[in-house]
Amino acid sequence: MSFRGIKLFKIFGIEVNLDYSWFIAFFLITLSLAEGFYPSMYPNLPKVYYYLVSILSAVMLFVSVLLHELSHSLVAIRYGIPVKDIYLFIFGGVALFQDEAKTPSQEFKIAIAGPLMSFFLASVFFTLTYYYPKNDLFNGFLNYITIVNFFLGAFNLIPAFPLDGGRVFRSILWGKYGILKATEIASTVGKYFGITLMILGIIMIFKGSFINGFWLLFLGFFIKRASKEALVSTTLNYILSRFRVDNIMRVMNPLRSDMSVADFMSFVRPTLSTYLYPVLMEDGRILFLDLRDLFKIPYYQQEELLLKDIVKPIEFSVFPEEKLSKAYAYMKKERLDEVPVRYKDTFLGILKASDIEDIIRNNYRK
Numbered sequence: 001m002s003f004r005g006i007k008l009f010k011i012f013g014i015e016v017n018l019d020y021s022w023f024i025a026f027f028l029i030t031l032s033l034a035e036g037f038y039p040s041m042y043p044n045l046p047k048v049y050y051y052l053v054s055i056l057s058a059v060m061l062f063v064s065v066l067l068h069e070l071s072h073s074l075v076a077i078r079y080g081i082p083v084k085d086i087y088l089f090i091f092g093g094v095a096l097f098q099d100e101a102k103t104p105s106q107e108f109k110i111a112i113a114g115p116l117m118s119f120f121l122a123s124v125f126f127t128l129t130y131y132y133p134k135n136d137l138f139n140g141f142l143n144y145i146t147i148v149n150f151f152l153g154a155f156n157l158i159p160a161f162p163l164d165g166g167r168v169f170r171s172i173l174w175g176k177y178g179i180l181k182a183t184e185i186a187s188t189v190g191k192y193f194g195i196t197l198m199i200l201g202i203i204m205i206f207k208g209s210f211i212n213g214f215w216l217l218f219l220g221f222f223i224k225r226a227s228k229e230a231l232v233s234t235t236l237n238y239i240l241s242r243f244r245v246d247n248i249m250r251v252m253n254p255l256r257s258d259m260s261v262a263d264f265m266s267f268v269r270p271t272l273s274t275y276l277y278p279v280l281m282e283d284g285r286i287l288f289l290d291l292r293d294l295f296k297i298p299y300y301q302q303e304e305l306l307l308k309d310i311v312k313p314i315e316f317s318v319f320p321e322e323k324l325s326k327a328y329a330y331m332k333k334e335r336l337d338e339v340p341v342r343y344k345d346t347f348l349g350i351l352k353a354s355d356i357e358d359i360i361r362n363n364y365r366k
């Protein structure tokens with residue numbers, strides 16, 4: 001899943017972002033409330049009132065979603081799982097966790113925190129509606145926010161992974177079947193739930209309810225895809241967290257920086273299995289030779305050029321004790337095929353993404 005949008009603000013160290021798709025939701029919700037919901041409940045008011053209260057409702061809907069995501073995040077952070085970003089998007093919100101829960105009970109508490117917050121907000125707004133004059137437009141607003149929070153809590157409790165209820169369901173299965181099997185079962189439920197929503201959406205479209213129908217169709221598609229993605233990433237994470245970078249890195253001795261490119265090409269290159277290669281400079285630094293840069297040098301220049309003329313520093317690196325799951329996520333994020341392994345200032349070797357992918361292939365159960 002990838003999101004693109006604008007940064008709003010930072011709270012508890014978490015960046016709150018609006019995905020571009022959020023604006024579509026904001027527009028549609030405001031429009032449908034101002035043209036349908038509010039005028040039908042409180043007729044004969046000036047149009048501008050409907051629009052003001054509808055904009056306020058749409059904002060409060062997303063504040064509610066944000067509070068829901070924040071409560072997941074704060075519990076996660078308490079268990080040492082960093083959360084860098086929360087995205088609000090067309091289907092609600094998502095908190096991007098940097099790691100997975102370590103035990104079933106952690107996962108249970110992180111997952112349940114969101115719906116509990118939504119039910120809490122629903123009860124607060126319900127109490128307010130009770131005391132506020134019934135025939136006032138603002139009471140309609142309080143009613144709307146009560147319903148929104150109630151549905152936010154209830155919908156998310158459906159046991160379809162990766163919805164909150166699916167995570168709760170997985171945490172219960174986890175203790176009995178292990179994380180892999182539990183994820184498989186919960187994400188199968190997620191898949192069929194997604195398909196069901198898609199079918200309902202198509203039926204609604206045929207019945208003439210286009211906006212709601214399409215929204216349901218895409219929501220179903222989104223849940224179906226997310227359940228598959230979550231299954232893949234959990235499996236990868238599980239396999240790779242059992243290995244460390246120094247288990248599979250390729251140990252290398254740096255080359256001398258005064259070797260000519262021609263000598264390198266004829267004597268060293270045929271023995272290489274990586275395209276990054278360390279070169280020891282005269283001042284003691286290690287810089288890197290990238291074979292892909294070498295191929296750009298015309299043959300007739302290779303005799304005069306020395307390795308020190310073409311090496312470059314590499315900003316990226318991983319630690320030898322790091323788990324492969326973390327290193328692999330880092331390489332994917334930075335789009336690296338190979339990355340130097342460093343311990344403090346000492347260069348140790350090169351980690352190749354293709355070596356990690358071999359491990360995944362060899363350990364993946366069919």
Ligand SMILES: [Zn+2]
Pocket residue numbers: 068069072114115156164
């Ligand atoms: Zn949630």
